[in-house]
Amino acid sequence: xxxxxPLPSLLLLGSLTLTAACTSAxxxxxxxxxxGARAGSSPSAVRTVDPSKIKGLRxxxxxxxxxxxxxxxxxxxxxxxQAMTAAMKKYVEGLLDGFRExxxxxxxxxxxxxxxxxxxxxxxxxxxVLGVRLTTQDQTSAxxxxxxxxxxxxxxxxxxxxxxxxxxxxxxxAFADALKAELKGREGVDEADLNATFSDPxxxxxxxxxxxxxxxxxxRVEFGRGVVxxxxxxxxxxxxxxxxxxxxxxxFGKRAQQQTMAPSTSLDLGAASTPTPAVLTHTASGxxxxxxxKVKCMALTFDDGPAAPETATLLTYLAQYNARAxxxxxxxxxxxxxxxxxxxxxxxxxxxxHSWNHPDLTKLTPEQIASQLDRTSxxxxxxxxxxxxxxxxxxxxxxxxxxxxxxxxxxxxxxxTEDWKYPDATxxxxxxxxxxxxxxxxxxxxxxxxxxxxxxxxxxxxxxxxYHFVTVSHxxxxx
Numbered sequence: 001x002x003x004x005x006p007l008p009s010l011l012l013l014g015s016l017t018l019t020a021a022c023t024s025a026x027x028x029x030x031x032x033x034x035x036g037a038r039a040g041s042s043p044s045a046v047r048t049v050d051p052s053k054i055k056g057l058r059x060x061x062x063x064x065x066x067x068x069x070x071x072x073x074x075x076x077x078x079x080x081x082q083a084m085t086a087a088m089k090k091y092v093e094g095l096l097d098g099f100r101e102x103x104x105x106x107x108x109x110x111x112x113x114x115x116x117x118x119x120x121x122x123x124x125x126x127x128x129v130l131g132v133r134l135t136t137q138d139q140t141s142a143x144x145x146x147x148x149x150x151x152x153x154x155x156x157x158x159x160x161x162x163x164x165x166x167x168x169x170x171x172x173x174a175f176a177d178a179l180k181a182e183l184k185g186r187e188g189v190d191e192a193d194l195n196a197t198f199s200d201p202x203x204x205x206x207x208x209x210x211x212x213x214x215x216x217x218x219x220r221v222e223f224g225r226g227v228v229x230x231x232x233x234x235x236x237x238x239x240x241x242x243x244x245x246x247x248x249x250x251x252f253g254k255r256a257q258q259q260t261m262a263p264s265t266s267l268d269l270g271a272a273s274t275p276t277p278a279v280l281t282h283t284a285s286g287x288x289x290x291x292x293x294k295v296k297c298m299a300l301t302f303d304d305g306p307a308a309p310e311t312a313t314l315l316t317y318l319a320q321y322n323a324r325a326x327x328x329x330x331x332x333x334x335x336x337x338x339x340x341x342x343x344x345x346x347x348x349x350x351x352x353x354h355s356w357n358h359p360d361l362t363k364l365t366p367e368q369i370a371s372q373l374d375r376t377s378x379x380x381x382x383x384x385x386x387x388x389x390x391x392x393x394x395x396x397x398x399x400x401x402x403x404x405x406x407x408x409x410x411x412x413x414x415x416x417t418e419d420w421k422y423p424d425a426t427x428x429x430x431x432x433x434x435x436x437x438x439x440x441x442x443x444x445x446x447x448x449x450x451x452x453x454x455x456x457x458x459x460x461x462x463x464x465x466x467y468h469f470v471t472v473s474h475x476x477x478x479x
């Protein structure tokens with residue numbers, strides 16, 4: 001990836017103002033491609049969870065911004081649920097290590113077109129029950145690579161539960177029979193193979209990866225591609241009505257069902273009191289009157305946040321030098337930490353859109369692109385009262401289809417610090433100090449502590465050299 005464009009910054013900024021009319025569309029919850037799941041009955045509605053209500057929540061993020069090594073991963077770290085967090089961490093880091101080794105190590109084109117994306121969704125966060133779904137999109141030439149896994153935590157017992165833990169030990173045979181009966185006759189399912197699969201006593205324990213409750217108490221079970229049917233047929237969704245499944249649930253399963261149907265006002269997993277990290281209360285004194293035609297300007301941009309506590313620390317550093325920046329935020333992180341996004345806007349910074357969960361938008365349908373961007377814009381507006389006008393496409397990947405799906409203006413960069421690859425504060429600071437120049441747009445990430453730690457040296461050194469730090473929109477408007 002380029003570290004500095006040979007074109008003048010003014011030309012780059014001007015070329016990125018091309019947009020098209022917004023397309024109204026709908027897509028699935030993640031905005032990413034899905035398989036053709038087959039449901040036996042009409043799927044029950046799924047209740048949404050507001051993650052901003054979870055005290056002490058931290059979203060663990062690890063993303064790249066390089067088109068030759070495109071990956072993005074996130075999972076929640078909730079106080080009190082350490083064992084569940086450890087299980088998610090092991091799964092995510094295993095996938096990331098394998099992807100980096102195969103796709104990122106030598107920069108070759110042998111895995112061109114591959115992308116790894118792991119996003120999260122809260123199923124329930126209420127009372128003493130926590131449930132999370134991780135959705136993995138590992139695009140290969142063989143299939144769409146989508147898979148899902150659910151993780152459960154029992155606060156009463158202080159224990160991590162697998163999906164099968166929702167079912168009582170003595171009811172698992174009856175539960176398995178019900179699933180098998182529901183799957184028989186579906187397109188792509190061979191009855192003989194299905195019987196053989198379910199006859200394996202360890203099948204449910206090893207293959208029951210995604211189990212959750214709907215708002216009406218029904219149990220939703222999704223079997224991944226190739227688990228119970230032909231690979232080409234995709235995934236299979238089985239919905240078991242509440243009246244049928246409730247007698248089969250374990251004590252924890254019944255609490256998880258109840259907390260999904262009628263959520264409590266708070267989540268208590270028995271963790272020690274977690275103090276809420278302080279958020280900067282600095283308020284900008286007014287509009288920025290810097291004239292970039294007369295003075296040296298630079299636009300620092302920070303992708304993938306907000307992150308706690310890193311973004312709050314960064315806001316403090318910026319305020320100390322009266323510097324303004326542009327934050328390209330990821331929607332699922334905005335939903336978790338709207339208070340940080342409000343603090344960004346209140347301090348005079350610009351808040352932009354970086355998609356909901358960081359997929360390569362050029363690989364999505366127009367409807368999925370619109371979903372990714374529209375959901376994120378709605379979350380930003382809910383936090384700040386103002387919808388964003390700029391977006392940064394993940395990996396810098398943008399084409400005519402992406403531009404046509406939104407009225408926002410795309411923003412790339414002229415200096416890439418590659419801070420996601422080199423977690424070294426000194427190296428990041430020196431990259432900016434030595435390579436960035438007048439009117440440059442610098443790419444950094446506020447999800448990395450080392451990147452945030454580099455900012456004071458950047459601001460101190462370049463301020464002494466006469467630089468003013470402005471938002472991308474201000475830089476565009478004054479050139």
